[in-house]
Amino acid sequence: MIHSNIITGKDVEVSEGCSLNNVQLGDGVSIGDHCTIFGSAKNVLKIGWGSVIGRRTILNGFAAQLKIGRRCSIGAMCHFIVDTGPTASETMQKRYSIREEPITIGDDCVIGSGTMVIAGSVIGEGSFIHPKSFVNSEIPPYSIAAGCPAKVIGKVPH
Numbered sequence: 001m002i003h004s005n006i007i008t009g010k011d012v013e014v015s016e017g018c019s020l021n022n023v024q025l026g027d028g029v030s031i032g033d034h035c036t037i038f039g040s041a042k043n044v045l046k047i048g049w050g051s052v053i054g055r056r057t058i059l060n061g062f063a064a065q066l067k068i069g070r071r072c073s074i075g076a077m078c079h080f081i082v083d084t085g086p087t088a089s090e091t092m093q094k095r096y097s098i099r100e101e102p103i104t105i106g107d108d109c110v111i112g113s114g115t116m117v118i119a120g121s122v123i124g125e126g127s128f129i130h131p132k133s134f135v136n137s138e139i140p141p142y143s144i145a146a147g148c149p150a151k152v153i154g155k156v157p158h
Contacts, residue, residue, distance in 0.1 A: 017035075022039035022041060084099045109125070124143060126141055
């Protein structure tokens with residue numbers, strides 16, 4: 001289901017069962033089936049040209065800016081969430097503050113399947129994130145990172 005405020009470039013592919021709202025998709029972007037991708041009128045979610053989003057991925061850019069660079073490959077079942085914290089009760093929200101910060105993914109990044117990226121994270125250009133990693137900070141450009149939380153374990157030659 002495609003909602004409102006969708007800006008697309010040329011040759012964009014959106015597979016069945018996807019839900020998109022307040023997004024800007026560059027030329028040649030491909031989105032796998034059953035993805036949920038949304039920003040807000042204030043924080044339009046941006047995906048750069050030539051990027052591929054794997055099936056059943058959730059990109060939540062409602063509360064802050066979420067930007068994915070050009071030619072990125074995001075694996076299946078990834079979660080990118082720009083706000084963290086409890087949503088259940090007012091008491092819990094007072095005890096544990098909600099963090100609302102942008103997520104930025106540089107150009108030419110590869111994010112392995114099942115990876116979670118949370119508020120305030122920055123993944124530098126050309127980086128490779130191993131599957132099922134948990135990114136909660138800054139990963140420098142051309143890094144190989146893995147784990148929970150994700151730590152740099154090597155460098156991508158460039």
